[in-house]
Amino acid sequence: MFVLCRVTCAIDATATHEAKPTAYRASAMIARTMQHTLLLFDIDATLLKTHGAGMRCMAMIAVEMFGDTFRWGGIDPSGKLDPMIIAEALALNGIDASDEIQEQFRVQYLRRLQEELIACADQVQVMPGVHELLALLRDREAHRGDIMLGLLTGNFTAAVPIKLGAIDVDPDWFTITAFGDEADSRPDMLGLAMRRYEDHTGHPPCARRVIIIGDTNRDIDCAKAHGAVAFAVATGRCTVEDLRDHGADVATQDLSDPSPLLELIDNSITAAST
Secondary structure, eight states, X not given: OOOOOOOSXXXXXHHHHHXXXXXXXXXXXXXXXXXXXXXXXXXXXXXXXXXXXXXXXXXXXXHHHHOTTOOOTTOXXXXXXXXXXXXXXXXXXXXXXXXXXXXXXXXXXXXXXXXXXXXXXXXXXXXTTHHHHHHHHHHHHHHTXXXXXXXXXXXXXXXXXXXXXXXXXXXXXXXXXXXXXXXXXXXXXXXXXXXXXXXXXXXXXXXXXXXXXXXXXXXXXXXXHTTOEEEEETTSSSOHHHHHHTTOSEXXXXXXXXXHHXXXXXXXXXXXXX
16 A cells, blocks of 8 residues: 655655556565465355255256156255256156257256246245355455355356345355356366366465365265365254264354354464464
8 A cells, every 4th residue: 555645845756656566566466376265155055045946947847848757766956066966867767868958958947947036036045144154254355365255066157146146145256166067076166166266366275275165965075075174054954963973174053153164264274374
């Protein structure tokens, strides 16, 4: 920051104009090379619940495309990638999951999802503490610069703004993202997010400063596959005890109390510096 003082002597304007770009470049370089704690949020049952809107839409599209005998056979979508859910359902029904069929399904699903979330807006539920936590983290990101927000979700890329918009969360708040149609598995998505962090900052992330925030065992497995940290919330089907038993570094009931996550962030900074 430059402070302009009124002085009685004349200021060399040329020197002043030359100093500013140099200082700005130095400041930008420091910001670019600074290591952050990368926070990667899941969406469904972590930030929000649509009470089955996604699966209802998939079921309706399946009937439209393949008839009312289409079966889902107890497929569990928790923590899975959207393309994986569709591929499993197609295989269960003996249908070839060609690129053409999957793309047709995706397009129809996204159209129906938007309609469904508008029609059932009163059923969309933001998880406890989410708005307050995101406001707190965005403020820290802007003023302290030691964290970076991101998303890691199995949703189709185009489904993300539809779902987040339903709870007044802006996807642009999240700098680093990895979505379900960009990788073949959840661990692969994390690998993609870490590469994108490196592309964005110019240096690779420290795994101990990458925190996966999710509600399923698959979120925990994803973190552990890359040596990252798993912060689990029992806002989905798993209890706090289930999540701890599966290896979560921290497990809480929900995000209404930000202190466990904030403490984990601070601990990640300390651990990475030792």
